[in-house]
Amino acid sequence: MKRFETEPRVKRDSVAEPLVEKQYEAEEEQALEEPVKDEELVKAPQNPTKPPVRERLLDWAPFLGVFLLGAILRFWGLGDKPLHHDESLHAYFSLQLLHNMENWLGCFSPGASCYHYDPLLHGPFQFHFIALVYKISQLVGAPDNGVNTTTVRILAATLGTIIVCLPYFLRNYLGKWGAWLACFILAVSPSMVYFSRFAREDIYMACFTLLLVVSVARYIRDRKMRWLLLAALALSLSYATKEATFLTVAVFGSFFGALVAWELG
Template identity: 30%
Template sequence: MKHYWIAILGAALVALAFRLPQLERRPMHTDEAVHAIRLGDLLEHGRYDYDPHDYHGPTLYYATVPIAWLRGEHTLVQLTVTTMRLAPLLFGVGLILLLLAAGNVLGRTETICAGLLTAVSPIMVYYSRYYIMEMLLVFFTFGLLVSLWRYLQTGRLGWAALAGACAGLMHATKETCIITWFCIGVALICCGEIRVKPRERLLGVAVAAAVAIGVSVTCFSVFFTDWRGVPQSVLTYLNYVRRGQGSGHEHPWYAYLEWFAWHRTGRLVWTEGGILLLAVGGMVAAFHERMGFGKFLFVYVLTMAVVYAVIPYKTPWSMLSLVHGLILLAGIGVGWLARRWPWVAWPLLLLAAVHLGMQSARGNSARFECDERNPYVYSHTSRDAIRLAERVHQMAAVSPEGRRMLVKVMAKEYWPLPWYLRDLPHVGYWDRPSDPSGASVVITSPEFNLDFGDDWQTELFGLRPGVLLQVHIRRDLWQKFMATRK
């Protein structure tokens, strides 16, 4: 038992070593910036307004607020990138620690192997450093899988309540939880080993449902202070049916396989095929040794793979729950091999872990962390956007108004600029051309074809691949700035 704990804690430390360094270096993605602004509203005003047309549930913000308080950050301006990214990072590491509760479900050798693969998996590392909801969703999903299975085997209501809490937190995290619930339901129907008597089962379902609803309502009502979000959290699925058709993120059915298993850009090859190969071994082992949870996991993963392949809307982070299921199967595969051919299993695991770790180090390096050649970099902000924000701040430094100078942004796409310009109180945003009068700096989309004349200095910056912005600076202000460079 002692060695088991040490091994899991060791895997968690490896995970920290890959996830923690230089969290602030990578530019903020649009989605991260949007979440940051909403977090700032919660920090400053204690307000969270659920938007059923976009965005997601509040758990990410609730998880970040205590971290911000501990780091002395109480306003949007004080917020730092490191503070925000610490929240998903902690859940990413917590996902490994959660394996301590799965030893009796998966097997101890299997959980240790799964912990190591989770620690070094490039996609798990990359999105543990990303301020979006997915890592929290994966954490709560795994909590649901383990507690649900433990309840079905033991009949203890405590496990049913914990399963309900995890389900409620999933709903309060992201609406796509219903896909996971569907996959769990299919797996239970096909391979569920239910040892609980029917009458006791009804009580367990009632307890789980009551806790799930209670947790979800608590979160969406902002701890019973604003009830508008509760019905909207259900009505939102009408919008998600439409979004599932693509909404600008349409990809072929095999996109997830391409991103995860084999992604080649020039001479660079990115692959987590080692996990996939070991997961196939886990699938074989689950049926060969009649492992109840293994068979359940196989059907769960297979169903999820089919569902996500069919849905046109695809982003790399959407497959995290699927990948985590594959990692658990890979752990089963290594454990099965180790009992038969340990001289094959352990070198294979070591080779896979080293290869995955090298790719994680490369994918999160300064060179590739926002480079489109990295399969997990998706419509990401370029470093040029940070230089754009620096230019605006340089103008504020020489402006008579200082940080109170007027900045007008007229562009169809301008995120994450509201994050980078959050300390300037007089910045306005329009998605169409507007009157530039009174502004010291005007930022526009080139397609607007606006002519600012000789009284303005114009520079061109890249926001992200395929998106350019023009920065127009009043000539007198530009000359004052250039005088400081002599």
């Protein structure tokens, strides 16, 4: 006889089968309810994936165009116009400072005529940096031994161009197109263009003040030390440029003082 005919059939217990199935279901539910261990979790990337290079270039392109426009308006024909009276004072005393630095020991001689800080002319930031531009221009062989109507205005044009770029760092506050519009207005503003081609403390002061605002705003948002250091640098250079920085401190100080008083109730 065949095997399946001789072996007794295994009888299934109709009562036991549902119990076994329920036991398996209970074990599965218990496994689902147990918390997953930390090492079993798949960690998400810490830094979000950067957009592709093409998208970033398209995002930067409108700003780069405005920055280039601002630079052209400030540097094109920079030395064509004769010096204003105030510009001539800054140019002369910067040249005097350059000569003093070449022979600084002579300034200790009695009756020596050397550069010194004068509140009437403000400074001393602009005089030191214009003298530095003179020296670099001499080294590269610029006309008139590096001292001319162009070189005296290079510092103003440079900081005037930096002003155009600063709203870019406020995109999180102004939005992309709001920041772009701010950059564009600063780039083509007749007043900003004029003073960016004018060797006086006005544009230096404006640049450092806006840099201070941008740095403080970014530090409040990001809490990164570099923005705090940049804010301190901007405030220091502003003090070294013009005494009106006391008014800037008064404006900022009154706002933060009122904010602290409001928070403390």
